[in-house]
Amino acid sequence: MSDQAYFSVSDLHAYYGESYIVQGISFEIKEGEILALLGRNGAGKTTALSAIARMQDPQVHKGTITLDGQDLTGMKPFEAARAGVQLVPEDRRIIPGITVEENLIISQISEPIGWDLDRIYDHFPKLRERRSQEGVTLSGGEQQMLAVARALARGIKLLLLDEPYEGLAPTIVKEIEGIVREIKEMGITTIIVEQNAVAALKLSDKAIIMESGEIVYAGTAQEVLDNKELREQYLAI
Amino acid sequence: MNSANSAFYKKDILPVGAFAAVLLTMPFWFEYVGGYSGLDTKIVIWIIFAIGFDILLGYMGFLSFGHAAFFGTSAYFTGLMLLHYSDNILPAIAVGVISAIIMAFIIGFLTLKRTGIYFSILTLAFGEMLHSMVLSTLQDWTGGDNGLTGLPTPMLFGLKMQGDNVFYLTVIVAIVMYYIARRIISSPFGLMLKAIKSNQVRLEYTGVHVARYKLMGFVISAVYAGVAGALMIVYEPYVASEFMGWHLSGQVVIMSVLGGVGTLFGPMLGAAFMLYFENVVSVTIGEQWLLVLGAIFMLTVIFLPGGFVEAGSKIKKKLMGGSK
Ligand SMILES: Nc1ncnc2c1ncn2[C@@H]1O[C@H](COP(=O)(O)OP(=O)(O)OP(=O)(O)O)[C@@H](O)[C@H]1O
Ligand SMILES: [Mg+2]
Numbered sequence: 001m002s003d004q005a006y007f008s009v010s011d012l013h014a015y016y017g018e019s020y021i022v023q024g025i026s027f028e029i030k031e032g033e034i035l036a037l038l039g040r041n042g043a044g045k046t047t048a049l050s051a052i053a054r055m056q057d058p059q060v061h062k063g064t065i066t067l068d069g070q071d072l073t074g075m076k077p078f079e080a081a082r083a084g085v086q087l088v089p090e091d092r093r094i095i096p097g098i099t100v101e102e103n104l105i106i107s108q109i110s111e112p113i114g115w116d117l118d119r120i121y122d123h124f125p126k127l128r129e130r131r132s133q134e135g136v137t138l139s140g141g142e143q144q145m146l147a148v149a150r151a152l153a154r155g156i157k158l159l160l161l162d163e164p165y166e167g168l169a170p171t172i173v174k175e176i177e178g179i180v181r182e183i184k185e186m187g188i189t190t191i192i193v194e195q196n197a198v199a200a201l202k203l204s205d206k207a208i209i210m211e212s213g214e215i216v217y218a219g220t221a222q223e224v225l226d227n228k229e230l231r232e233q234y235l236a237i
Numbered sequence: 238m239n240s241a242n243s244a245f246y247k248k249d250i251l252p253v254g255a256f257a258a259v260l261l262t263m264p265f266w267f268e269y270v271g272g273y274s275g276l277d278t279k280i281v282i283w284i285i286f287a288i289g290f291d292i293l294l295g296y297m298g299f300l301s302f303g304h305a306a307f308f309g310t311s312a313y314f315t316g317l318m319l320l321h322y323s324d325n326i327l328p329a330i331a332v333g334v335i336s337a338i339i340m341a342f343i344i345g346f347l348t349l350k351r352t353g354i355y356f357s358i359l360t361l362a363f364g365e366m367l368h369s370m371v372l373s374t375l376q377d378w379t380g381g382d383n384g385l386t387g388l389p390t391p392m393l394f395g396l397k398m399q400g401d402n403v404f405y406l407t408v409i410v411a412i413v414m415y416y417i418a419r420r421i422i423s424s425p426f427g428l429m430l431k432a433i434k435s436n437q438v439r440l441e442y443t444g445v446h447v448a449r450y451k452l453m454g455f456v457i458s459a460v461y462a463g464v465a466g467a468l469m470i471v472y473e474p475y476v477a478s479e480f481m482g483w484h485l486s487g488q489v490v491i492m493s494v495l496g497g498v499g500t501l502f503g504p505m506l507g508a509a510f511m512l513y514f515e516n517v518v519s520v521t522i523g524e525q526w527l528l529v530l531g532a533i534f535m536l537t538v539i540f541l542p543g544g545f546v547e548a549g550s551k552i553k554k555k556l557m558g559g560s561k
Contacts, residue, residue: 081444097435
């Protein structure tokens with residue numbers, strides 16, 4: 001069972017209109033594993049995550065995406081979410097005009113439902129404090145917590161985190177890191193994209209490095225941490 | 238859960254009670270402000286129309302310029318039922334409203350993929366398409382330009398549906414539908430409508446089948462339009478072709494904006510104001526009344542984009558601030 005790929009992407013090609021961005025990537029993740037997806041700015045990481053979550057953009061022209069035996073490739077965004085994929089995007093995408101709590105409730109109207117409100121608030125006490133404030137008026141760090149909490153409010157099989165630490169103060173980063181560690185302990189399969197490669201690698205089992213839309217390295221997270229040359233060549237750290 | 242629910246109900250008692258009290262006592266005070274019997278019934282019918290329109294415009298954020306399609310479809314089917322089937326209003330209203338629902342599924346399915354101005358224009362186009370069908374292709378059924386005439390006096394359990402009977406019937410329907418609208422707005426579905434209004438795309442990414450909710454919101458608002466259209470025929474057993482026209486679609490938009498969208502109360506107020514103005518005030522100011530109404534509309538939109546309701550809350554704030 002555990003040898004089988006829980007999530008797999010094979011020969012994925014994604015475009016924004018005419019621009020060809022993700023140029024045939026393939027990888028697999030086992031259930032409960034965390035994969036660090038690394039690479040320089042513009043390498044195509046966000047594009048890859050968006051394609052996996054079946055966002056309207058980019059368009060997938062070729063390839064297959066499979067999660068727990070289900071083929072996601074032809075799905076609409078809401079169908080992919082119902083199939084268990086949740087993307088926590090770089091820009092958080094909190095829904096304006098409604099409160100923090102309403103942002104969470106909305107994720108629980110249709111199946112599959114994940115954490116209930118109490119459990120969410122126990123993990124994110126800040127959100128409990130600010131439950132009746134409009135979601136988009138939260139600080140950047142609080143919005144990030146809300147975006148993660150909203151993903152957990154649904155029953156998820158695959159969590160996609162796009163630069164969860166971006167622009168956050170070290171103390172907030174610690175808090176989010178704690179949450180990600182818990183997510184790992186709960187055995188939720190996760191892909192994490194992060195400029196702070198070391199932080200991401202420490203949490204991860206596997207790592208892949210992208211450059212110009214292609215995978216240039218795939219291995220264990222430990223290998224990347226140990227291989228200084230590799231990091232210098234592709235990650236400039 | 239139970240206690241939360243009953244708290245919700247309590248929240249509704251006061252506004253729905255006040256609404257009921259104002260409408261039910263209308264026959265006793267309406268003539269003192271220049272109103273007359275019959276106009277009150279018409280106002281109540283338009284209030285029902287406006288409530289449903291606000292669910293779509295104020296809460297879901299979709300501006301339809303073709304809502305006459307549902308008012309009119311229901312009016313025609315109600316009229317046809319009275320004419321050809323039975324003078325009993327119950328089957329007539331039922332068929333009228335169901336026809337509006339079916340029409341809403343079709344038009345909603347075809348138009349809701351677009352937003353903003355494109356949605357508005359598409360609904361206008363569909364509305365006018367039906368309007369012209371009523372005037373031409375379907376003439377033999379609809380009476381064309383003359384409308385559907387020769388309807389019998391509508392009956393309900395042996396009661397002639399005229400005068401007070403129609404008035405109290407429409408008031409009861411309005412109270413129930415106002416209450417239902419309030420429940421819809423405060424339900425998870427109402428929250429969904431609000432989220433659709435602010436950002437459909439983001440909502441879809443959280444796993445919500447947005448298209449389905451939009452269609453539901455659209456159909457619900459068409460139910461209100463359909464009920465209003467059917468009651469209009471019960472009130473006055475004659476189907477005018479204008480019931481299907483863009484003018485009627487525009488009127489419900491104007492009254493909603495005047496009153497203040499997204500409040501339920503505002504569009505109801507706007508509906509009452511428009512009909513009162515058109516039928517009572519116009520007599521005093523004479524032929525220039527449309528001009529005056531236009532000016533009021535413009536001034537409201539420019540200075541009080543929240544409509545009468547915004548004016549009310551501003552005055553309230555002033556008074557409260559002054560008393561400090
Ligand atoms: N909506 C879009 N339309 C057209 N091109 C786009 C769009 N979004 C991204 N791109 C292009 O796709 C390429 C990959 O961008 P992507 O955001 O996937 O990179 P990334 O690896 O996430 O970078 P970063 O680390 O800076 O977030 C870039 O060249 C970018 O300009
Ligand atoms: Mg990115």
